[in-house]
Amino acid sequence: MATGTNYILGVYGDEEIVLKAIKRIRDAGIKIHEVFSPYPVHGMDDALGYKRSRLPRVAFIFGTLGFALALLMQYWMLGYDWQMIIGGKDFASLPPFIPVTFELTVLLSALGMVFTFFVVSDLKPYKRPVIFDRRITDDKHVIAIDIDENSIGKEEISGIVAETGAEEINEKIFE
Amino acid sequence: MEVVSPIRNPLVTGAKTVGDVTQDICVRVEAKPPKTWFMALAVSLSVLAVGTYTLFFTLWEGIGVWGLNKTVGWAWDITNFVWWVGIGHAGTLISAILLLFRQKWRMSINRAAEAMTIFAVICAAFFPLIHMGRLWLGAYWVLPLPNTFGSLWVNFNSPLLWDVFAITTYFTVSLVFWYIGLIPDFATIRDRAKNKVSAAIYGALSFGWTGGARDWSRYESVALILAGLATPLVLSVHTIVSFDFATSVIPGWHTTIFPPYFVSGAVFSGFAMVLTLMLITRKVYKLEDYITIQHIEYMNIIIIVTGSIVGIAYLTELFMAWYSGVPYEQYAFLNRATGPYAWAYWIMMTCNVISPQLFWFKKIRTSLIATFVLSIVVNIGMWFERFVIIVTSLHRDFLPSSWAMFYPTFYDIGDYLFTIGFFFTAFFLFAKFFPVINMAEVKSIIKSSSTSAKAEK
Structure with a gap:
């Protein structure tokens, strides 16, 4: 039985859809662990509510x-x-x-x-990266939601993510 | 949201998607290189081999094997040094200054141009190092290290020492800037890797990059600040190189016009070298959809602008020599244009002032063959510019009894070949093992500046 961290992953193919999706998921009160993109997306910081880097x-x-x-x-x-x-x-x-x-x-x-x-950013040559999806560095944007960080259940989160135009919804467990 | 300009031509043609960018660039790293690549590498390695022999001999015997004499104490060594440093400047201009100006056409050429910068600066650094003679003793001659002479420190009043700091800083910052840009692309190659060895190598090189939004946000801050730092840095580097001459009292060198004149000359020659390399890379790797005629035209326009600034500087120098009323200054310039080195002066004038003016014709600046030929012409011209400045100012010095000529020896030529061989070998290896185009940045403009985006609107 898996005891590690359990994530719901919404996979998107378009940066505009992913920005709208972030807004809808956050409006629904779901906490987003992180969003992964193949390139820097304009407006991502604001959508996620990140402060400007110091x-x-x-x-x-x-x-x-x-x-x-x-x-x-x-x-x-x-x-x-x-x-x-x-x-x-x-x-x-x-x-x-x-x-x-x-x-x-x-x-x-x-x-x-x-x-x-x-x-x-914890970048170093001997780091073992935590890769949610191998296509992130190719052409997919991935919204990762940690199930344990949210009060609502897995099915409910998947339902909301599905409504936002995700191409796929996957589950990923890290030991 | 993304704004798609209805007027501007697309920067990425061929209806590319984000996935296509990954595929097109990564396949160059993953696949076996074409035969032309092996042939090119073999040629550059042979040049490097000849150069390595002469370099070894130069170090073994001392720099007496060069054609220098007591009148002409600097010739090919410093000419090559200034030429290589100048070439490096285009890479930083593309990656830093065009980033500050938000010029998106930089994105498909900045990776290779910065690689060129780094290799060119290494080549440049060879010459001051070799011309110290016993360069293994050089560390405490050029760096403020404690020593047993006192400590007798380096002379911070000397432009030659400023050069040490300028070149080292320039090299380090360029390398860091380039590497930061490479990290996300290395991660792309890592995630596609089919075998364990390349997964491990590119995994280490990618520093564990995963593409999280927090990391991208920091990445963009770092890139912007590095661009802001690199911009005054690149201007300072050639300014300081020009101080090597301008702060002396040699007629022909002692002029205040040198810093801006050297900087524009550097950008001029650098863009020419970028074009030489990119036109070959584009052809061999079939990158026509990423490096379009538009990109080449923009670079040619920069060549016209900087080439014209250089031309005006040449004329200003002549005017100021006459206007100064100083006979020594006047003679230095008269001697350049009509003396024994007049042939070098007129090669310089033709290559640097007249030839780039051909780019005013749209047909010429959008022609690949004309651009390639002229890029080489400009590089030859800029080498002669440094040769003219250095050798013609020195060879007839204050005492007519010590007037002399400079003739290069086999070792002058061989040591220059060493750097050319090194430069091209390094560039070919880069083109094979590194992503030649900044994939992450090009992907970010697919939505706004590609043919597919334009077609949608």
């Missing part, structure tokens, strides 16, 4: 860090740790430090954001 802020924070570290490194190395006279100029001055500062700002911002993305 990753741009992460990028800003890492960028600021890169900016500060780059300036600190250059001022410390050339202005303090080992002073050198180069062309009779000041040991440390801002204008020639700007290119490296800019580059390190961009570098840390990009790497920091992408690393954070991998962590929050």
Whole structure:
């Protein structure tokens, strides 16, 4: 007997139908576990009520860090740790430090954001993906509903999903 | 909901469905490659083999085997470096700047163009590395690493050091940007995989991507911010490359026009290389429905724009040399146009200023053969531009007694062949094992910009 998580999957072939379906399923008071698509669908976040990602802020924070570290490194190395006279100029001055500062700002911002993305979305090379349907990465959109998360029964959920224009309704059990 | 423009031509032709996109692209990865692919790979590997021999010899003997002399201290090495970095710029322009401008025609060419960027930047990086001579000692010459001389740190006032940071950052960010885009497509290949080995390899490469809406939302944020970061980055890279020359006091190099002039030249040559590669890929892989004549025309229009900017820059340089009233500056330009390297100058002028103007004719810019020929002409012209800037400014220096000519040796040519061989080998391997078109992005415009969508409305 299966003891794992039990899902109802609504399989759709069109992004417009899936967006309408999400609205109807949510209006019926059913909690959606996640919707899977082969490509980013415009308006999906709003339909599911997801908040905008905070990753741009992460990028800003890492960028600021890169900016500060780059300036600190250059001022410390050339202005303090080992002073050198180069062309009779000041040991440390801002204008020639700007290119490296800019580059390190961009570098840390990009790497920091992408690393954070991998962590929050749990993406890693050795991850075993939980695949609800192999056609998701081809051409099907799948609405996954966790039966245990909802108060109403399996048949009732399937009935509502069927009304929304799903091409197929499947059940999937993960151990 | 999706808006289907009644005026614009479809970006995906041939009544493709979302499923067709997966099939058309994945089959290239899964099937045995065509004979032409093996032939092309064999040619590029032979070029790489010749290059590997000369590169080994260059490292063994030192860079004295090049044709450099005490007057001309930079020649093919830095010419090739600037040429390769410039080529890389088109990929970032397509994937980042066109993303910010919401140009959907980028979607079917950005994957291959970014791959080209990454390989071109690797080729570019070879030259500064080799020209350090003993490059295995180079880490603490170019990176701020603690050492036993003090620590004596690198000189942050030097544009050559800015280059190190610019190129490294550019390479890293381009690679990351490209990889993020590849993750969903690797997942597609993983889910179709018939055998265990490819399922495991593409499974690892796909990072466990499942296509959930939360992940897509984050993915889009990340792509947008990376595009926003890559845009000033790509402009900064060639600006800093131009600083290598512009911050010096050599007549012919010491000009403020260099940064914008180098950046537009970079985009110009980059698009030419994208066209060279895409026209071949399109033909061999039969991608005519994804890379349409429309795409080629758009790229040719960018070539006209950037080529004209380059042309204006050449004329501005000449005017400023005259207007500055500095005899050394004036001589540098007179010598370029009429001196012993005049042939190189006029090749540059013909290839870069005159030839792209042919694209004003719609017949020419929509012709595949004309585009292919002109794309190669532009690449030759842009190589000569860097050669002219570097060698003609150096070969007649401040002391007439040390005036000299530069003649390339077998090793100059061989080391250049090494990068060409590497570039094409890498690109052919990419074209076989990676999805050459960004499937997820192209799928997202099937509803709005394909012939099937247009027909429905």
